[in-house]
Amino acid sequence: MFRKLPGDEAQHLVSTTPDTAVVFRPAVVRTPAFVTFVIFAWRLFAGSVRLFWRHPIASAVVAVPCAVAWLYGWLQSVVLIAVAVTAPALWCVAHRPSFLRLVGWRLLAFWRLVWVYRRHWQPVMIVSGLGRHLRGRDYLPHLMRIRCTSWADVVTVRMLHGQAVKDWADRIDHLAHGFGARSCRVSIARAGRLLLLFPRHDPLAVPLPALPIPDEVSVGPVQVGTREDGAPWLLKVHGTHVLVAGATGAGKGSVIWSTVRGLLPAVRAGLAQIWALDPKRMELSFGRALFGERYAATPESCADLLEAAVEVMQERADRFAGVRRSHVPTVEDPFVLVVVDEVAFLTAYQSDKGLKLRISAALATLTTQGRAVGVGVLAALQDPRKEVMNIRNLFPDRIALRLDESEQVDMVLGDGARDRGALADHISPVPRQGAGVGFVRLEASPDPIRVRAAYVSDDAIRAMVEAVAA
Numbered sequence: 001m002f003r004k005l006p007g008d009e010a011q012h013l014v015s016t017t018p019d020t021a022v023v024f025r026p027a028v029v030r031t032p033a034f035v036t037f038v039i040f041a042w043r044l045f046a047g048s049v050r051l052f053w054r055h056p057i058a059s060a061v062v063a064v065p066c067a068v069a070w071l072y073g074w075l076q077s078v079v080l081i082a083v084a085v086t087a088p089a090l091w092c093v094a095h096r097p098s099f100l101r102l103v104g105w106r107l108l109a110f111w112r113l114v115w116v117y118r119r120h121w122q123p124v125m126i127v128s129g130l131g132r133h134l135r136g137r138d139y140l141p142h143l144m145r146i147r148c149t150s151w152a153d154v155v156t157v158r159m160l161h162g163q164a165v166k167d168w169a170d171r172i173d174h175l176a177h178g179f180g181a182r183s184c185r186v187s188i189a190r191a192g193r194l195l196l197l198f199p200r201h202d203p204l205a206v207p208l209p210a211l212p213i214p215d216e217v218s219v220g221p222v223q224v225g226t227r228e229d230g231a232p233w234l235l236k237v238h239g240t241h242v243l244v245a246g247a248t249g250a251g252k253g254s255v256i257w258s259t260v261r262g263l264l265p266a267v268r269a270g271l272a273q274i275w276a277l278d279p280k281r282m283e284l285s286f287g288r289a290l291f292g293e294r295y296a297a298t299p300e301s302c303a304d305l306l307e308a309a310v311e312v313m314q315e316r317a318d319r320f321a322g323v324r325r326s327h328v329p330t331v332e333d334p335f336v337l338v339v340v341d342e343v344a345f346l347t348a349y350q351s352d353k354g355l356k357l358r359i360s361a362a363l364a365t366l367t368t369q370g371r372a373v374g375v376g377v378l379a380a381l382q383d384p385r386k387e388v389m390n391i392r393n394l395f396p397d398r399i400a401l402r403l404d405e406s407e408q409v410d411m412v413l414g415d416g417a418r419d420r421g422a423l424a425d426h427i428s429p430v431p432r433q434g435a436g437v438g439f440v441r442l443e444a445s446p447d448p449i450r451v452r453a454a455y456v457s458d459d460a461i462r463a464m465v466e467a468v469a470a
């Protein structure tokens with residue numbers, strides 16, 4: 001045993017009786033009391049300065065009444081506390097948003113920093129493998145800052161040197177459960193720093209009724225719902241192609257109808273046309289009058305309609321060649337949105353090989369050449385696998401509603417989307433809670449954003465048909 005002990009440790013050994021633990025005599029360095037006092041005083045001072053610097057509001061809440069009591073007496077201090085409590089309460093009642101923005105969320109952030117994150121930081125980091133315990137020392141990522149919004153905590157973290165974003169993305173489950181949240185999303189703040197987003201509650205849990213038909217005549221981006229952060233979810237349809245993937249009952253219809261609703265003023269003004277392909281004959285047939293002649297349900301008529309769209313596209317391409325490089329909608333050349341509900345019925349599940357080829361070729365042509373000349377495709381499908389939808393990569397913008405399998409998330413939103421928190425396979429199958437909820441990736445950012453489409457009821461569709469007929 002003595003030979004196994006490193007260096008001169010053997011000389012500190014106090015007891016090695018067989019039935020007790022090995023006990024070492026600690027090294028004692030005799031220090032004058034004065035030096036010890038100076039060290040403690042310095043630590044106290046440095047700690048107080050750090051506390052004031054990091055948490056000025058919370059420190060002032062404690063320090064100011066103490067200072068007043070010491071300088072002017074306890075009665076004045078009690079009066080001050082009473083005023084300090086009632087004034088914010090009145091402010092909160094009178095103008096809640098400004099109170100929350102300036103005071104409320106900061107206090108909550110302080111509370112959650114102390115009570116949730118700092119308290120659980122060390123065990124969660126060590127158990128999840130994001131921190132290391134080496135030779136008696138903890139090497140932990142640095143918890144830098146907490147910001148609270150109305151629905152989530154945003155935690156800024158400095159990673160350990162040598163860690164990668166993937167190390168954190170692989171552990172979102174550990175982090176979420178470790179800090180008592182439903183989920184966790186990871187995004188990059190800057191080199192070496194991450195933002196972890198922990199939702200406190202789900203702002204999208206309640207269905208959103210159909211949005212009002214906009215007054216402005218525009219081909220987009222159209223508002224189709226709300227983002228998790230409360231901002232409007234604007235979907236760009238002009239100048240792109242959009243693929244909506246979701247299991248049965250995921251609410252694909254609500255994305256399609258909300259888009260149609262947002263384009264309605266442009267349709268009425270003649271600046272947009274919606275061409276509808278409805279092989280299931282369920283979804284779009286309800287508002288058939290909105291599409292006029294440009295509605296197809298049988299595979300043959302769908303192939304014809306798609307080829308007609310290709311003709312429009314090619315005719316425009318011939319006219320625009322060398323004259324302009326982008327499309328501006330006019331009554332002569334309106335924006336054409338080809339809406340396809342359950343596109344796999346027309347491609348993968350189509351038994352007639354000739355029709356399947358015609359439809360696939362037309363869709364591929366539209367999605368590769370249509371956007372510059374004002375022809376866009378909005379397609380919905382249930383199964384995003386390559387065997388089912390081999391042209392899914394030709395859709396620049398993709399929306400993942402509730403999906404059956406976790407692997408399907410990256411198929412729709414691109415590699416790594418699920419690791420970053422796009423848990424489309426965890427969306428509730430209960431229509432009230434989960435229908436129309438999904439994840440999108442915006443052009444500007446690789447981080448998925450959670451959204452909910454507004455539900456356009458049958459009555460709202462009927463009202464739209466009447467509005468267009470009028």
Ligand SMILES: Nc1ncnc2c1ncn2[C@@H]1O[C@H](COP(=O)(O)OP(=O)(O)OP(=O)(O)O)[C@@H](O)[C@H]1O
Nearest residue numbers: 207248249250251252253254431435436453454455
């Ligand atoms: N945005 C929404 N908000 C709340 N409930 C919704 C929403 N969208 C749809 N629903 C509810 O979910 C049900 C299914 O929606 P929908 O038919 O649009 O799904 P889907 O994805 O098109 O399904 P399928 O592929 O089977 O046609 C609807 O009957 C409606 O009750």
